[in-house]
Amino acid sequence: MRTLGLDIGGTFVKWAEIEGERGKIRTNRSAEGVISVIRGLIEEKKPDRVGIAVAGLVDLEGRVRHSPNLRWMEGINLRDEFDAVVLNDATAAAYGEYRAGAGRGRKVVLTVTLGTGIGGGLVISGMPFVGASGVALEPGHMIINPNGKPCNCGRRGCLEAYFSSYAIERDYFELKGEKAGIEEITKRYRAGEREAVEVIRAATKYLSIGISNLIMIVNPDIVVLAGGLAFDIPDLEDLLNLDLFGIQRTEIRKAELGEYSGALGAAFIASDNPRLLGT
Amino acid sequence: MRTLGLDIGGTFVKWAEIEGERGKIRTNRSAEGVISVIRGLIEEKKPDRVGIAVAGLVDLEGRVRHSPNLRWMEGINLRDEFDAVVLNDATAAAYGEYRAGAGRGRKVVLTVTLGTGIGGGLVISGMPFVGASGVALEPGHMIINPNGKPCNCGRRGCLEAYFSSYAIERDYFELKGEKAGIEEITKRYRAGEREAVEVIRAATKYLSIGISNLIMIVNPDIVVLAGGLAFDIPDLEDLLNLDLFGIQRTEIRKAELGEYSGALGAAFIASDNPRLLGT
Numbered sequence: 001m002r003t004l005g006l007d008i009g010g011t012f013v014k015w016a017e018i019e020g021e022r023g024k025i026r027t028n029r030s031a032e033g034v035i036s037v038i039r040g041l042i043e044e045k046k047p048d049r050v051g052i053a054v055a056g057l058v059d060l061e062g063r064v065r066h067s068p069n070l071r072w073m074e075g076i077n078l079r080d081e082f083d084a085v086v087l088n089d090a091t092a093a094a095y096g097e098y099r100a101g102a103g104r105g106r107k108v109v110l111t112v113t114l115g116t117g118i119g120g121g122l123v124i125s126g127m128p129f130v131g132a133s134g135v136a137l138e139p140g141h142m143i144i145n146p147n148g149k150p151c152n153c154g155r156r157g158c159l160e161a162y163f164s165s166y167a168i169e170r171d172y173f174e175l176k177g178e179k180a181g182i183e184e185i186t187k188r189y190r191a192g193e194r195e196a197v198e199v200i201r202a203a204t205k206y207l208s209i210g211i212s213n214l215i216m217i218v219n220p221d222i223v224v225l226a227g228g229l230a231f232d233i234p235d236l237e238d239l240l241n242l243d244l245f246g247i248q249r250t251e252i253r254k255a256e257l258g259e260y261s262g263a264l265g266a267a268f269i270a271s272d273n274p275r276l277l278g279t
Numbered sequence: 280m281r282t283l284g285l286d287i288g289g290t291f292v293k294w295a296e297i298e299g300e301r302g303k304i305r306t307n308r309s310a311e312g313v314i315s316v317i318r319g320l321i322e323e324k325k326p327d328r329v330g331i332a333v334a335g336l337v338d339l340e341g342r343v344r345h346s347p348n349l350r351w352m353e354g355i356n357l358r359d360e361f362d363a364v365v366l367n368d369a370t371a372a373a374y375g376e377y378r379a380g381a382g383r384g385r386k387v388v389l390t391v392t393l394g395t396g397i398g399g400g401l402v403i404s405g406m407p408f409v410g411a412s413g414v415a416l417e418p419g420h421m422i423i424n425p426n427g428k429p430c431n432c433g434r435r436g437c438l439e440a441y442f443s444s445y446a447i448e449r450d451y452f453e454l455k456g457e458k459a460g461i462e463e464i465t466k467r468y469r470a471g472e473r474e475a476v477e478v479i480r481a482a483t484k485y486l487s488i489g490i491s492n493l494i495m496i497v498n499p500d501i502v503v504l505a506g507g508l509a510f511d512i513p514d515l516e517d518l519l520n521l522d523l524f525g526i527q528r529t530e531i532r533k534a535e536l537g538e539y540s541g542a543l544g545a546a547f548i549a550s551d552n553p554r555l556l557g558t
Contacts, residue, residue, distance in 0.1 A: 059526060066524040108411040108557045120496070124408065124556050131498025132387040133527040142492040146424060146485070155520065206425070213421040217399070217496050219410025219557065241434065245345040247338060248412040277403050277556070278387045278498065 004047035005267025006038060007089055007260070009055050010069040013037045016263035017045070018271060024259075031072050038082060050084035051270030053092035053262040055119075060134045060279060062086040068152065069116060085270050087130065089113070089262040090137065093226055093255065094121025095128050096265025099272070101256035102224045110220035111255065112139060112211060114229035117152075117160050122218060128269065129277040136278060140164065144209050162206035165229065171199045182229070201235070208239035215242065215250050226255035283326035284546025285317060286368055286539070288334045289348040292316045295542035296324070297550060303538075310351050317361060329363035330549030332371035332541040334398075339413040339558060341365040347431065348395060364549050366409065368392070368541040369416065372505055372534065373400025374407050375544025378551070380535035381503045389499035390534065391418060391490060393508035396431075396439050401497060407548065408556040415557060419443065423488050441485035444508065450478045461508070480514070487518035494521065494529050505534035 007014040013034060016022040025041075027033045042050060056067020062079020064070065078086045094103070094111035103109035103123065113119040118140030122129040129136055140160035141153055148157025149167070161167055165182035172178075172185050176195040180188070188196035211223060225236075242250040257264055286293040292313060295301040304320075306312045321329060335346020341358020343349065357365045373382070373390035382388035382402065392398040399416030401408040408415055419439035420432055427436025428446070440446055444461035451457075451464050455474040459467070467475035490502060504515075521529040536543055 057524060057526060065526050106411070108415075124403070125554070125558065129403065132385070132500035133498060135524070135526055136387075136496065136498035138495045141495045142421075143488045144423060144425065146488055153524075209422045209425055213492065214496065216417045216420045217415065217493065219412060219415035221411035244412070244414055245336060245432075247336060247344050247414055275404070279404065 002047045003049045003267045003271040004045050005051045005263040007053040007262035014263045016260045018267050022260045049270040051266030052078050052084045052086045053089040053266040055089045057135045058086050090119030090121035091128050092265035093261040094123045096257050096261045097224045098123040099268045102253045106222045108220040110218050111224045113227040115227040116165050127274045127277045131278045159210040163203045212241050223252045224255050281326045282328045282546045282550040283324050284330045284542040286332040286541035293542040295539045297546050301539045328549040330545030331357050331363045331365045332368040332545040334368045336414045337365050369398030369400035370407050371544035372540040373402045375536050375540045376503045377402040378547045381532045385500045387499040389497050390503045392506040394506040395444050406554045406556045410557045438489040442482045491520050502531045503534050
């Protein structure tokens with residue numbers, strides 16, 4: 001059986017076959033553009049099954065419902081369009097890490113993706129947990145500081161308002177008075193620049209609260225950090241309360257599948273056809 | 280098949296049969312006392328299967344691991360002692376509400392128990408979620424205010440430090456300068472006493488943050504509030520962000536099974552023998 005996994009992001013459609021090739025194709029920022037890229041890949045690869053991961057909320061009907069980085073995809077039903085399994089990208093990544101990455105063989109795999117926003121995916125007893133309407137695991141919008149900093153979602157004190165590329169860029173600008181993108185700030189942090197270290201350390205404290213809260217709810221045996229901001233795990237471990245009342249030391253590791261984790265996870269889900277928990 | 284469900288709390292062992300009788304027996308505060316009550320009930324009822332719910336953390340081996348209100352039970356392995364299914368009481372209550380209460384037929388049932396502390400239980404696709412080491416769903420120890428009020432667990436800013444009987448009693452004393460127990464404060468709140476209303480409204484704001492965070496993680500189709508402090512749902516609904524980006528209005532309801540929810544849930548789990556998710 002040939003399976004094709006796709007991961008639709010803001011600028012690229014990434015694709016992966018389980019034991020085979022992978023690649024990425026830049027898209028113009030339109031639903032038509034994305035759909036024609038997917039159609040082309042399906043015509044070329046002729047898969048028996050297709051899995052699609054989307055950087056946004058996907059409902060149980062396979063429709064993209066809320067996606068700040070893919071506004072042009074909102075309302076599109078990808079399941080009907082391509083007869084595919086359609087899921088949130090962090091959920092797909094969690095399944096990929098469970099099947100072939102840092103979470104292999106684990107009972108409860110929690111993946112937290114750190115980048116423009118914060119996403120989450122959870123695989124329980126080998127089954128992806130999608131929630132009652134498909135939108136479980138949005139840890140970026142846990143409130144960890146009432147009346148705290150404003151979040152893009154319109155509320156205050158969400159985790160994303162403290163730890164995300166835009167939050168770190170904002171805090172760096174406020175501290176240093178100089179505009180710099182997240183990649184530059186990360187580079188300066190690694191080089192030990194005082195302001196970059198201060199801003200990222202402060203943001204990491206909030207991240208550790210968020211992950212600690214997730215551990216209290218989900219009791220995973222492993223937390224897998226993915227995405228461009230998943231650096232610096234030793235520092236994070238020091239901040240986290242990982243011992244759960246002395247019962248379990250929760251392991252925390254970096255993702256192993258890299259930038260194709262979403263596409264590969266979608267391919268595995270299409271291939272394995274696991275029960276989607278919550279449905 | 281005869282099934283007996285038991286719920287071990289700080290002062291009573293409650294028992295329930297699925298279609299039959301129920302009752303409670305006061306225990307002295309010792310492991311020997313609790314065990315002899317359970318033994319007596321089993322000899323009397325002669326069940327084929329026994330389910331035991333415990334007000335504390337229970338590991339996957341059936342051992343009570345951490346229980347502030349049942350310190351004398353810590354270390355006891357109830358599964359080996361009685362050949363029983365042993366679970367946290369809030370998880371048992373969630374299963375009871377799923378099978379015969381407010382969560383009947385729902386896909387993702389989240390129960391939050393509000394009393395001395397805050398507990399949680401989650402039933403996904405008909406299966407209780409216990410987590411990788413049996414201790415999932417401890418929402419009372421989500422941190423919702425960094426550097427906030429001290430919690431009994433030794434950390435700061437946990438939900439329980441804001442909404443729980445001890446937190447409300449503390450805040451009432453601080454505001455009014457008069458000691459009163461939670462039942463008296465609740466009575467005064469219902470009578471409209473200014474200080475009681477102020478304290479409980481403030482605590483409820485934090486509870487709404489905690490439940491909103493749980494909804495972001497768990498995406499339940501129903502939140503069932505149980506326990507002595509589960510009053511005042513209309514006020515709580517006004518505070519909650521229940522709409523999940525417009526995708527789903529999450530329903531919030533009071534538990535229907537009352538004080539025997541844990542015992543009845545344990546009986547249903549012993550009878551149905553569902554897969555325990557996370558194991």
